[in-house]
Amino acid sequence: MDISEQLNSANVTVDEVEPFLEVAPALVQKRRSQGRIIFDRFLRNRVAIGGALFLFLLLIFCFFGPLFWRIDPTQNNVLSVSATLAPPSLAHPFGTDDVGRDTLARAMAGGRVSLSVGLLSMLLAIVFGIGIGSFAGFYGGAVDNVLMRFTDVILAVPLYLLLFVLSASFSDGTPKSVIFLIAIFGWTYAARLVRGEFLALKEREFVLASRTIGARDFRLMFRHMLPNAAGPIIVNATLLIGINIILESVLSYFGFGIKEPDASWGSMITVGQGIFDTDPWLVLVPAFLIFFTVLSFNLVGDGLRDALDPYMTER
Amino acid sequence: MGRYIIRRVLQAIPLLFFLTIGMFLLIHLLPGGPEAVLFNPRMTAAARANLRAQMGLDDPLFIQYFKWLTSALTFNFGYSFATSESVAAVIARHFPPTLELFGTALSLALVLAVTLGMIAAVRQGTMTDYGLTVLSYFGIAMPVFLLGLLAQDIFGVWLGWFPTSGTSSLGYTLTPFQALLDNLQHLFLPMMVLSIAFSAGWSRYMRSSMIEVVKQDYMRTARAKGVASTSLLLRHGLRNAVIPLITVVAIDFGAVAGGATITEGIFGWPGMGLLFIDSLDRRDYPVLLALLMIGAVFVIAFNLIADILYAVMDPRIRYS
Numbered sequence: 061m062d063i064s065e066q067l068n069s070a071n072v073t074v075d076e077v078e079p080f081l082e083v084a085p086a087l088v089q090k091r092r093s094q095g096r097i098i099f100d101r102f103l104r105n106r107v108a109i110g111g112a113l114f115l116f117l118l119l120i121f122c123f124f125g126p127l128f129w130r131i132d133p134t135q136n137n138v139l140s141v142s143a144t145l146a147p148p149s150l151a152h153p154f155g156t157d158d159v160g161r162d163t164l165a166r167a168m169a170g171g172r173v174s175l176s177v178g179l180l181s182m183l184l185a186i187v188f189g190i191g192i193g194s195f196a197g198f199y200g201g202a203v204d205n206v207l208m209r210f211t212d213v214i215l216a217v218p219l220y221l222l223l224f225v226l227s228a229s230f231s232d233g234t235p236k237s238v239i240f241l242i243a244i245f246g247w248t249y250a251a252r253l254v255r256g257e258f259l260a261l262k263e264r265e266f267v268l269a270s271r272t273i274g275a276r277d278f279r280l281m282f283r284h285m286l287p288n289a290a291g292p293i294i295v296n297a298t299l300l301i302g303i304n305i306i307l308e309s310v311l312s313y314f315g316f317g318i319k320e321p322d323a324s325w326g327s328m329i330t331v332g333q334g335i336f337d338t339d340p341w342l343v344l345v346p347a348f349l350i351f352f353t354v355l356s357f358n359l360v361g362d363g364l365r366d367a368l369d370p371y372m373t374e375r
Numbered sequence: 376m377g378r379y380i381i382r383r384v385l386q387a388i389p390l391l392f393f394l395t396i397g398m399f400l401l402i403h404l405l406p407g408g409p410e411a412v413l414f415n416p417r418m419t420a421a422a423r424a425n426l427r428a429q430m431g432l433d434d435p436l437f438i439q440y441f442k443w444l445t446s447a448l449t450f451n452f453g454y455s456f457a458t459s460e461s462v463a464a465v466i467a468r469h470f471p472p473t474l475e476l477f478g479t480a481l482s483l484a485l486v487l488a489v490t491l492g493m494i495a496a497v498r499q500g501t502m503t504d505y506g507l508t509v510l511s512y513f514g515i516a517m518p519v520f521l522l523g524l525l526a527q528d529i530f531g532v533w534l535g536w537f538p539t540s541g542t543s544s545l546g547y548t549l550t551p552f553q554a555l556l557d558n559l560q561h562l563f564l565p566m567m568v569l570s571i572a573f574s575a576g577w578s579r580y581m582r583s584s585m586i587e588v589v590k591q592d593y594m595r596t597a598r599a600k601g602v603a604s605t606s607l608l609l610r611h612g613l614r615n616a617v618i619p620l621i622t623v624v625a626i627d628f629g630a631v632a633g634g635a636t637i638t639e640g641i642f643g644w645p646g647m648g649l650l651f652i653d654s655l656d657r658r659d660y661p662v663l664l665a666l667l668m669i670g671a672v673f674v675i676a677f678n679l680i681a682d683i684l685y686a687v688m689d690p691r692i693r694y695s
Contacts, residue, residue, distance in 0.1 A: 212678055213397070218667070220652075221655065248626070252626060253622050256618045256619065259692045260689050260691065291586070292583060333520060333521075336521065354516050365583065369587065
């Protein structure tokens with residue numbers, strides 16, 4: 061164990077804290093880990109908790125809603141004219157679509173697809189982007205050149221072209237392949253963002269200081285520098301969720317992922333797109349669900365960013 | 376810095392060469408060939424074979440590639456399969472509208488994003504901040520086509536203030552000044568739609584990094600010394616908060632050669648986005664390949680510009 065780790069280790073500080081604890085217990089703060097401090101700060105942020113709560117309700121709506129709203133989301137009804145494109149009513153609170161399927165039931169079923177695709181592909185893309193970006197930014201030179209030119213190549217290939225090419229060979233994409241395909245295109249922004257931040261951060265004094273007391277590269281990168289780059293990463297993650305939900309519907313248009321009659325929020329928008337002037341509900345319902353999802357993710361993300369911010373004063 | 380830029384430009388040459396091979400293969404992997412789309416179904420087999428030979432589709436792939444590469448090196452990108460025009464002429468016709476739309480829309484979006492992002496950051500946690508947050512997420516969650524349709528309905532049809540499609544009014548004789556005004560009127564709606572779509576996301580990056588900067592000690596010192604708050608934010612704050620924004624804006628500007636497919640489609644704006652979709656549908660290999668390579672040049676160029684701007688904004692950044 062070298063000196064720096066000894067200084068940081070718990071038993072040194074606990075010995076010093078104990079005596080004060082006996083004299084004036086109220087004045088001594090309990091020692092908390094970095095993660096605990098961040099979590100406590102997050103809990104104190106009422107707006108962020110509101111966002112988290114709303115997200116939780118949204119998940120309950122999508123995953124447990126069908127227990128109470130028992131209409132089959134794939135059940136069409138084309139035999140009666142009044143059953144198709146019906147306006148909102150008691151039987152169908154959000155109306156019905158062009159083949160008479162209940163929009164509320166489809167919103168629940170579609171949410172399960174859209175939320176899981178949006179979230180998981182965001183996570184994959186962000187983790188990969190952070191990996192590429194932090195290595196490129198931290199090591200610079202040849203590492204940076206190779207990784208960033210690779211990023212340039214991915215950015216230069218239009219998504220539509222690749223989808224056209226792939227649609228010929230893969231006709232039945234599973235939801236898993238959709239998540240991967242979206243993530244393959246999603247990581248470039250995160251990588252360049254993290255790299256840009258790291259280029260600036262590695263010249264800062266705190267990095268020099270931690271290096272002086274013997275912090276190794278990985279500790280510097282992921283413990284000291286990454287939390288300082290949290291702002292843009294969280295913004296990017298929030299935006300990615302919205303983008304990915306829409307992208308999923310583009311992919312299903314090319315024959316990947318979920319297909320009719322199964323629903324997703326993105327494909328519900330696609331269906332309603334052509335008849336927006338007469339039946340705006342079909343677009344507005346999924347669009348608002350996406351809006352609320354992205355908004356509450358943003359509130360949670362902002363709370364997380366504030367909690368990670370070392371300049372945030374505790375009150 | 377000068378040496379770094381030269382090295383990056385030199386690096387771009389093998390990268391672009393590698394990309395020509397990759398893009399060429401991708402295009403030829405597209406399902407169905409140009410003949411499936413372009414040839415007349417009643418054509419005789421001999422005429423069909425003749426046309427294939429004319430287009431050079433009978434050669435082995437690598438011969439086709441070398442033919443393209445050798446003529447591309449002399450800036451001859453071949454002729455469009457669909458219209459027989461030279462590729463350079465097709466692109467020269469579609470690029471100016473896209474440049475006009477993208478240039479104005481992205482510049483406006485940049486001003487909007489910086490202003491709104493800074494206001495939200497300075498007023499963090501107030502109603503102004505939350506109002507701007509909700510507004511920008513509205514812009515993010517709202518599909519672009521919906522924004523475009525609403526803008527057409529409200530400002531084009533209902534209020535009748537702006538034309539809904541095209542780049543100019545047809546069938547009028549206009550003086551150059553009137554023609555410019557007419558063009559700007561056509562530009563307004565697609566430009567607004569595009570800049571709302573971009574500024575919504577960009578302002579979030581601006582807000583997030585500005586929040587961190589306004590808390591720094593040097594900002595307080597500058598304020599204590601009496602620097603006026605606007606110039607404090609613009610001269611001292613922006614410089615240190617702008618790196619994430621530079622990154623994202625450069626990537627989005629790099630997409631200029633790809634055009635704005637959806638916006639151009641809704642407003643009938645004859646730009647690169649429409650050309651790309653059309654050429655993709657028609658399997659117009661020469662046009663497609665030229666479009667992809669121009670796109671790659673822009674991506675590489677704008678990311679290089681971003682890297683230069685990092686060092687300009689934060690002189691501590693060094694590329695050794």
